Amino acid sequence: MRKILYILFFLVSTAYSQTDWQKWEAKQVSYEFPTKSAAQTQNESASLTGTLLNSLKSVYSFLISDYDGDNCPFSPSCANFFVEAVEETNLISGTLMFADRFTRDMNVFKGVNHYSLHKNGKYFDPAINYTLNLQKIKFEMVNN
Amino acid sequence: MLILISSAKLFAQSGAQEDLFSPNNRLKFANHLYSEKDYLRAIGEYKDFLKSTDNDTARFRFANSFLRIGRYDEAAQNFKILFIGSKLEEEAKLFYYQSLFFSKDFNAFQSNYDSRLNFPQKYSLTLDRLNSATYFLSKTNLPSEAVLIKPFEDSLQTKLIYFYQMMKNPPKKNPVTAALLSAAIPGAGKVYTGELTDGLIAFGATLLSGFLAVNNFQHDHNFRGWLFTGLTAFFYGGSIYGSAASAQIYNARLRFNLDSEIKIFFEERNYFLPKIDL
Amino acid sequence: MFRIRKYFVLFGIFCLQTIYSQNSVETQLAWADKLFASNQYFDAITEYKRVLFFDNRNELKAKIYFKIAKCYKAGAHLDEAINFFASVGKNATNDSTIFSAKLEIIRCNILRKTTERALQLCNELEKDGRFASNKNEINYWRGWTYMFADDWESASKIFGESPADKELKLLCNQVIDAKVSVTFATVISYILPGSGQIYSGKILSGLMSLAWNLAAGYFTVNAFIANRAFDGIVIGELVWLRFYRGNIENAKNFAVEKNFEVSNKALKFLQNEYRGLKP
Structure with a gap:
C-alpha cells in the first residue's frame, strides 16, 4: 500500500507542467464515451494447428460460451488460455498447461494464491507465464 | 522566399524599439521559463541565446533542462562542454554522471566511472553512491559486497547487504525438484513452491480420477475405466508440468519483488543526490 | 503544406511589422495571435508568455491568459486550460470577461466529462447576481452538461425551456426513444x-x-x-x-x-x- 501511495505521490508531484515538456499539436477531444470493455484481440496465427484451434474456439464460443455467462475467474479465460498455450508451445505442452490451469480453476481457494489482479477484476494468468521461460513471465501489479 | 523570410525574421528581431529578442532579453525570459519548470520552452530560448553569447550558467541550465525533461543524451553532451575552464565545472561533472545514470545506460556509466579523471572531491561520495546504485539496479557484473555498500551510511548497510545477498543467492525454487516431487506425489511440487491449495486440489483430482478408473475396471466398465485413466493421466501430467511452471513463476516473482524493492529504496532517497539549484 | 503555411505566417509577420513597428509588445502580441490562428498552439503559448513576461499590466494579463487557455484547450490539455481560465477570472476587470472565462471552465469540464463539477459551476454562476441576464446561456451549457452526463431526459427538459434550442431538444428526445430499459x-x-x-x-x-x-x-x-x-x-x-x-x-x-x-x-x-x- 505504501508503495502505491508513494508512486501516486510521484505522479502528482511531477504531473504539473509536464504537459509542455514535449511539443504537442492541436487535438480534438472526443465527445464519445470511452468503450468500457476493450475489444478482445483475436489471436492471429499462421500455423495450421493455430487456425484449426481458433476455428474450434469460434465454434465453441458461438455454440456455448457466449450464452453461459461469465464464469471463468481468470483472464484470459480457460478456452483462450488453451489456444494461447498451444500457440506458444505445441499441442502436448499446451495440453499439459491446460490440465494445470484446469486443476487450478477447480481450486475454490484461489484468493489465497499469488495471482495478481487484472484490470477487469479477474486473476491475471496468461499462458506465457507457464512456458517455463523465466524472462517472459510478467506480472501486472506488485503483489504483496 | 527564403530571403524574404530571413529578412522578415531579422526585422522582427531588430525593428522594434524595445527588442524582446535581444540576447539579454532572451536570457531573462529563458531564466523565467526555467524557474517555472517550463523546460522545453526554456531550452528554445537558451539555445538562441547561446548562439551569440557564451555563458556558463545559461549553458548549465540549458543542459539541466534537457536532464529534467528526460532528454539525457543532449543533457550529457551539454554538461560535457562545461568540463574545461568553466566555473561550474564541478557541478557539470556530477550532472553529466546523473544524465548517464538516468538514461539507464548503466554500462556507459560504469565504464565512465572506472576511467574518470579529476572528478571533484566535493561530489565524489555522491558519485560513488550513484555508481553502487547502478549495480543494484542492473544486477550484472557485481563487484564485491564491501565495495558496493561502502559509500552508504551505517543505518542503511543492513538493508543493502540484504539486497546484495538476494541478488547473489536468491532463495529460488528448482523447477526440476518441483516436477520430480509432483511425479512422486501429485501436487507435492506445488506445495513446495508455496501453492498449498493448488497442490491439494491436484492431489485430490488425480487420486479421485485414479480411483474411479480402477473401480470401473473392477466392475468391468471398460469404457469408463479408460475414460478415467485418461483423465488421471491428464491431471497427473498437468500437476508435474504445472509444478515446474509454478517454480519458475515463484522465481520470477522473487526477482520482480526484489527489483521493485530496490527501485523504491533508491527512488525514495532520490538516489542520494544532493539538492543543487543553479 | 505545413512549412508553406509557416512561411506564410512569417510573411504575414513581415507585413505586420511595417504597421506595428512602433510598439514591440503589440507586435509580439500580433505574432502570437498569428501563430494561434495557424493552429500552432504550442508556439503561440511561448510567445504569449513572452509578452506577459515583458509587460505585466493587469488588463493585458487577463487577455493573454484567456488566449493561453484557449491554446491548451485546442491541444486537448483541459486541466491546464481550466487553470488558465481560472487565472483570467482573477485578473479580469470587467464582468463580461469574467463571465466568458467561467463559461469556458464549464465547457472544459463538459469536454473532460467531469459533469458534476460543470453542473455545480452552472449553479454557482446562476446564483451570481452579476450574470442574472445571462440565464439562457448558462442553461444552454447546463443542457450540454446533461448530455455528456448521459442524462438525456434532463437535457431535453432544459433545452425545452428555450425555443432557440429546439434542435438539441429533438436530438435528446430521439436518444430517449432509442434507448432500451x-x-x-x-x-x-x-x-x-x-x-x-x-x-x-x-x-x-x-x-x-x-x-x-x-x-x-x-x-x-x-x-x-x-x-x-x-x-x-x-x-x-x-x-x-x-x-x-x-x-x-x-x-x-x-x-x-x-x-x-x-x-x-x-x-x-x-x-x-x-x-x-x-x-
Whole structure:
C-alpha cells in the first residue's frame, strides 16, 4: 500500500507542467464515451494447428460460451488460455498447461494464491507465464 | 522566399524599439521559463541565446533542462562542454554522471566511472553512491559486497547487504525438484513452491480420477475405466508440468519483488543526490 | 503544406511589422495571435508568455491568459486550460470577461466529462447576481452538461425551456426513444430466457439462449421424472442454471451496450455534424 501511495505521490508531484515538456499539436477531444470493455484481440496465427484451434474456439464460443455467462475467474479465460498455450508451445505442452490451469480453476481457494489482479477484476494468468521461460513471465501489479 | 523570410525574421528581431529578442532579453525570459519548470520552452530560448553569447550558467541550465525533461543524451553532451575552464565545472561533472545514470545506460556509466579523471572531491561520495546504485539496479557484473555498500551510511548497510545477498543467492525454487516431487506425489511440487491449495486440489483430482478408473475396471466398465485413466493421466501430467511452471513463476516473482524493492529504496532517497539549484 | 503555411505566417509577420513597428509588445502580441490562428498552439503559448513576461499590466494579463487557455484547450490539455481560465477570472476587470472565462471552465469540464463539477459551476454562476441576464446561456451549457452526463431526459427538459434550442431538444428526445430499459430487459429474460436479448436487438443470440435453456430444462425435468434425481441435480446445477444465469447476464449487458451505442451515436453527431455552439 505504501508503495502505491508513494508512486501516486510521484505522479502528482511531477504531473504539473509536464504537459509542455514535449511539443504537442492541436487535438480534438472526443465527445464519445470511452468503450468500457476493450475489444478482445483475436489471436492471429499462421500455423495450421493455430487456425484449426481458433476455428474450434469460434465454434465453441458461438455454440456455448457466449450464452453461459461469465464464469471463468481468470483472464484470459480457460478456452483462450488453451489456444494461447498451444500457440506458444505445441499441442502436448499446451495440453499439459491446460490440465494445470484446469486443476487450478477447480481450486475454490484461489484468493489465497499469488495471482495478481487484472484490470477487469479477474486473476491475471496468461499462458506465457507457464512456458517455463523465466524472462517472459510478467506480472501486472506488485503483489504483496 | 527564403530571403524574404530571413529578412522578415531579422526585422522582427531588430525593428522594434524595445527588442524582446535581444540576447539579454532572451536570457531573462529563458531564466523565467526555467524557474517555472517550463523546460522545453526554456531550452528554445537558451539555445538562441547561446548562439551569440557564451555563458556558463545559461549553458548549465540549458543542459539541466534537457536532464529534467528526460532528454539525457543532449543533457550529457551539454554538461560535457562545461568540463574545461568553466566555473561550474564541478557541478557539470556530477550532472553529466546523473544524465548517464538516468538514461539507464548503466554500462556507459560504469565504464565512465572506472576511467574518470579529476572528478571533484566535493561530489565524489555522491558519485560513488550513484555508481553502487547502478549495480543494484542492473544486477550484472557485481563487484564485491564491501565495495558496493561502502559509500552508504551505517543505518542503511543492513538493508543493502540484504539486497546484495538476494541478488547473489536468491532463495529460488528448482523447477526440476518441483516436477520430480509432483511425479512422486501429485501436487507435492506445488506445495513446495508455496501453492498449498493448488497442490491439494491436484492431489485430490488425480487420486479421485485414479480411483474411479480402477473401480470401473473392477466392475468391468471398460469404457469408463479408460475414460478415467485418461483423465488421471491428464491431471497427473498437468500437476508435474504445472509444478515446474509454478517454480519458475515463484522465481520470477522473487526477482520482480526484489527489483521493485530496490527501485523504491533508491527512488525514495532520490538516489542520494544532493539538492543543487543553479 | 505545413512549412508553406509557416512561411506564410512569417510573411504575414513581415507585413505586420511595417504597421506595428512602433510598439514591440503589440507586435509580439500580433505574432502570437498569428501563430494561434495557424493552429500552432504550442508556439503561440511561448510567445504569449513572452509578452506577459515583458509587460505585466493587469488588463493585458487577463487577455493573454484567456488566449493561453484557449491554446491548451485546442491541444486537448483541459486541466491546464481550466487553470488558465481560472487565472483570467482573477485578473479580469470587467464582468463580461469574467463571465466568458467561467463559461469556458464549464465547457472544459463538459469536454473532460467531469459533469458534476460543470453542473455545480452552472449553479454557482446562476446564483451570481452579476450574470442574472445571462440565464439562457448558462442553461444552454447546463443542457450540454446533461448530455455528456448521459442524462438525456434532463437535457431535453432544459433545452425545452428555450425555443432557440429546439434542435438539441429533438436530438435528446430521439436518444430517449432509442434507448432500451435495462431493468425491463433483465426482468423479461428471467421469465422467458432470450427475450431480453431479442428486445435489445440481438435476435440470434436470444434464440440460441432460449434453445439452450429449453434443452437443458428438458433434460433436467426428464431426469427427475425418470427418478434419476442425482442426474437431474447435476444437469440442473451445471448446465441449466449456468445457461439461465448467462442469459440474464447477457440480457443486461446487451441492453447496457445498446444504450451506450445510442448515446455515443448522438454524441458523435454533436461533434461532427451539429452546427451550433459546442463546448
